[in-house]
Amino acid sequence: MILLILVTLLWAFSFSLIGVYLAGQVDSYFSVLTRVLLATLVFLPFLNWRTPPRTALTLMAIGAIQLGLMYLFYYQSFLLLSVPEVLLFTIFTPVYITLIYDLMARRFSTWNLLVAAIAVLGAAIIRWNHLSGDYWTGFLVVQGANLCFATGQVAYKQFMQSRYNSGSALAPRQTFGWFFIGASLVAACAWLILGKPQYPHSGLQWGILLWLGAIASGVGYFLWNKGATQVSPGTLAAMNNALIPTGLLVNLLIWSRDADLPRLALGGAIIVAAVALSEWRGRARK
Structure with a gap:
């Protein structure tokens, strides 16, 4: 889980950097293209060009959904919503993760859904206040990003675990370029x-795009997806909402944005509790 925590801290800056310096000033499609091309360049030196075609195509499809499509929705949302509203509307990602995971595994886990619901509650306590009048379009755009991100995480987790279980997997750094x-x-x-x-x-x-592309996207997505393969679906779902309190803290400490500290503390504690419950359950079942 340490990888997910490290990436959460890394990504906490992304919301404000995009909302403050890029949204409405730089074409969102150019920003997305620049980020993913820079991330690609980071991993091209490690890429094994003899990767089995099925593995390469599967990873390309996962990347197209989790990163490509998600970023298209994500950057558009900053043209419709404030940074706090974007953060708020990401609270449903854990629910999507648990439901998609159970759908792909052909089962239903009430425990995973409970952990996700607790994490959503914690995030809602932090950010649920007055919203702008025409936020529904922005809400739907963010949900598109959430669904893409959730689908990609679950697909990568299951695909990589199946490859390792079969003993036919290359090292993740040799294939993540795809x-x-x-x-x-x-x-x-x-x-x-x-x-x-x-x-x-x-x-x-330009410097922000370089940081977002090479570090936040390149290093960040590699470590996040690798971390996703090492935790339970419930923990993965709950950690998706840990970004909300950390993102708000960044806004508060660096950009001096207003934040309700008691609600931030209470909501953050609930999210931590959701992660702890999931980890306790996983260890108890071993």
Whole structure:
């Protein structure tokens, strides 16, 4: 679980960086394409070009959904919503993870759904306050991002575990480049069709894109997906909402945005409790 915690801390900066410096100033499709291309470049030196075609195509499909499509929805949401609202509307991701995982596994786990519901409750306590009047379109856009992110996490977790169980898997770093190649194909098509000539106009914006692409996306998604294969579905679902209190803390400490500290503490404690419950359950069953 340590990998998920580290990436949560890493990603906590992304919401504010996008909302403050990129949204409405740089074409969202160009931002997405730049991020995934930079992430691809990070992993190209490690890529095994002799990867079995089925493995390569599967990872490309997962990357196209989890990263490519998700980013298209995600960046559009910042044009419709404030940063706190985007954070709020991500609270449903744990529910999607548990439901998709059980659907793919052809079973239903009330425990996993309970852990996800507790995490959603904690996130709702933190961020549920006055919303902008026309937020429903933004809400639906964020749910599109949530579904893509949840589907990709579950698919990667199950695919990689099945490969290791069969004894035919390459090291993750040798195949993860295919994940970013799939995402790049989606982002490139979207930019060619829908993109606008609205590019970064300062060194700061280029620097933020470089950070978001090489580090937050490149290193972050690799470590997050690797961490997802090492925890239970319930823990994975709950950790998806740990980003909300950490993201709000970043807003508070760096950008001096208002935050309700008692609600932040209470909601964060509930999310931590959901993760702890899932971990306790997993150890008790061993």
